[in-house]
Amino acid sequence: MTWGADVSCAGETYDAVMSALAVLAHDVGMDTPNCIFCQRTAEAVPLIALEYRGGAFRICSQHLPVLIHDPTQLVGLMEGAETLQPSEHRD
Numbered sequence: 001m002t003w004g005a006d007v008s009c010a011g012e013t014y015d016a017v018m019s020a021l022a023v024l025a026h027d028v029g030m031d032t033p034n035c036i037f038c039q040r041t042a043e044a045v046p047l048i049a050l051e052y053r054g055g056a057f058r059i060c061s062q063h064l065p066v067l068i069h070d071p072t073q074l075v076g077l078m079e080g081a082e083t084l085q086p087s088e089h090r091d
């Protein structure tokens with residue numbers, strides 16, 4: 001193993017990560033707030049702004065019940081969703 005080989009490998013990894021992040025940022029439309037569940041923006045649906053664990057995100061009026069009653073559906077979409085407890089149905 002040589003240092004030259006290590007540096008070259010690290011550089012390629014960095015480039016790959018950065019390009020992957022750029023694609024990801026483009027896909028989720030980070031510049032336009034949207035529902036974490038359906039990705040629709042406030043142009044299409046009313047969005048509710050939320051804060052959780054130091055981050056901010058939005059969810060639309062249609063999917064707010066998912067957050068309240070079935071937060072496990074948000075696992076993978078919202079950090080910490082797996083720790084949320086569903087609210088009891090009282091109807």
Ligand SMILES: [Zn+2]
Pocket residue numbers: 035036037038039040059060061062063
């Ligand atoms: Zn939605």
